[in-house]
Amino acid sequence: MQIFGNLLRTSGLGRVVPVVVGGLVAAVVLAPVSASSWGGGSTGCANSGCTTPFAVPLPIPQTLSPTSQDATTDYYTVTEQPANLSVIPGKTTPMWTYNGTWPGPVIKATSGRQVKLHVINNLSFATTTHLHGAHVAPSSDGGPVDLVPVGGTRDYVYPNNESARTQWYHDHVKDLTGKNVYMGLAGLYLISDAQEQALNLPNGAYDVPLAIQDRTFNTDGTLAYAPSSSDYRTGLMGDTLFVNGAAQPYLKVSTHKYRFRILNGSNARYYTFSLSNGATMSQIATEAGLLSKPYAQSSITLAPAERADVVVDFGNVPVGTSVTLRNNSGWNGATDIMRFDVNSSTNDPSTVPATLRPFTPLSASAVSVRRTFTIEQQRDGMWTFNGKMYDSARVDANVALGATEEWTFQNKSGQDHPIHMHDINFQVVSGANSSSSGPNSEWKETINVPSWSSVTVRTQFPDFTGIYMFHCHILEHEDHMLMSQFKVG
Numbered sequence: 001m002q003i004f005g006n007l008l009r010t011s012g013l014g015r016v017v018p019v020v021v022g023g024l025v026a027a028v029v030l031a032p033v034s035a036s037s038w039g040g041g042s043t044g045c046a047n048s049g050c051t052t053p054f055a056v057p058l059p060i061p062q063t064l065s066p067t068s069q070d071a072t073t074d075y076y077t078v079t080e081q082p083a084n085l086s087v088i089p090g091k092t093t094p095m096w097t098y099n100g101t102w103p104g105p106v107i108k109a110t111s112g113r114q115v116k117l118h119v120i121n122n123l124s125f126a127t128t129t130h131l132h133g134a135h136v137a138p139s140s141d142g143g144p145v146d147l148v149p150v151g152g153t154r155d156y157v158y159p160n161n162e163s164a165r166t167q168w169y170h171d172h173v174k175d176l177t178g179k180n181v182y183m184g185l186a187g188l189y190l191i192s193d194a195q196e197q198a199l200n201l202p203n204g205a206y207d208v209p210l211a212i213q214d215r216t217f218n219t220d221g222t223l224a225y226a227p228s229s230s231d232y233r234t235g236l237m238g239d240t241l242f243v244n245g246a247a248q249p250y251l252k253v254s255t256h257k258y259r260f261r262i263l264n265g266s267n268a269r270y271y272t273f274s275l276s277n278g279a280t281m282s283q284i285a286t287e288a289g290l291l292s293k294p295y296a297q298s299s300i301t302l303a304p305a306e307r308a309d310v311v312v313d314f315g316n317v318p319v320g321t322s323v324t325l326r327n328n329s330g331w332n333g334a335t336d337i338m339r340f341d342v343n344s345s346t347n348d349p350s351t352v353p354a355t356l357r358p359f360t361p362l363s364a365s366a367v368s369v370r371r372t373f374t375i376e377q378q379r380d381g382m383w384t385f386n387g388k389m390y391d392s393a394r395v396d397a398n399v400a401l402g403a404t405e406e407w408t409f410q411n412k413s414g415q416d417h418p419i420h421m422h423d424i425n426f427q428v429v430s431g432a433n434s435s436s437s438g439p440n441s442e443w444k445e446t447i448n449v450p451s452w453s454s455v456t457v458r459t460q461f462p463d464f465t466g467i468y469m470f471h472c473h474i475l476e477h478e479d480h481m482l483m484s485q486f487k488v489g
């Protein structure tokens, strides 16, 4: 697959797409295609998937059952496997999946109870599974070169000492994360805790994950993942929007509050979410869990890998009407994400309390080290921190266990970069969206660093020693070397 990655990176021959044949993957070179070859014209399709908005119901990803449980641990198994899925009308799409579904099954963990995840690799290339947002030992972090071989297995140990939050797991192989995630290797991982349960937030059927991803298709239904050199700059955006693996779906809802756990699981696309009826969304969590209080938001922008848990109240929406979840970003005209059809009335005992989880700012006086990482794109298209490409043999920050540090990400490019740190959460102390009134002023784990701008975060490095990644979560940037390593201890 390294060769395949190089083919993708250097191909001037046209698009290189994988074809799954009897479990083997072969690279097939197709004629170059331009965006104008789909849509609008003879096909009359609005996107390459030729999907119709609001024609299919929102799937709720299956919750994975543990294979066993003991006093301390829940044991799960997922199998990485090819699957031929029906995700656009009249076509079959070969994908790479966890347990045969896209997205993968939801793992529901309990804070304080360990999860051991047994991953079986039945794909034709080595993989690595990263639990995005988790505070785990490096050996279970699924680093880019810590591979599970073809036909092999791996047991990842997740202590789940985090508070309640919405996490996700995805492939993280060096050079190929964009490809592998695009092909389907992503799923949700939700942690709950007693404090969250006591809040009386909407739960059960009223707690719905929305994993939002964009994809472009070839005419034969295969996924068109072939980043061009301009995609190395902007990241690769699909033209067809999916929620939980369904294109622009609808969800039948009742006159009740709903908790939507929104994941931007796209490789590169940013979304600015809003509701068509102008109602506010009550944001109750970032990717780092519950906020101190709900924030009423008329729109919410999420960069790739960011999450927002929001409560939407359909209590005053007339039965028989609909509300559309929109993307105001407008890039490529991908506007309508999904529709909520209010079709029944119901009693709603759930609440959104005025206070959720205490937030304690890290003290500036505790900061012992300040570092700056400058982001640039080099002449060859590769992305660098401080002029250096990712190298698994190099560590760019040696951090003392327990230290409090401030890291500044200085963006000297015309592209935004969502920067994600493994192992820890951080607080944004200056730069993007750090207004004292915004949800991004509390705990975060991925933060957008706008073009020609900088963001400073403050964090601590507790518990685990060893090497972790930090990187851009535009996956085409990550795969083109905008990734680095820090070592704790």
Ligand SMILES: [Cu+2]
Binding pocket: 416, 417, 418, 472, 473, 474, 477, 478, 482
């Ligand atoms: Cu980036």
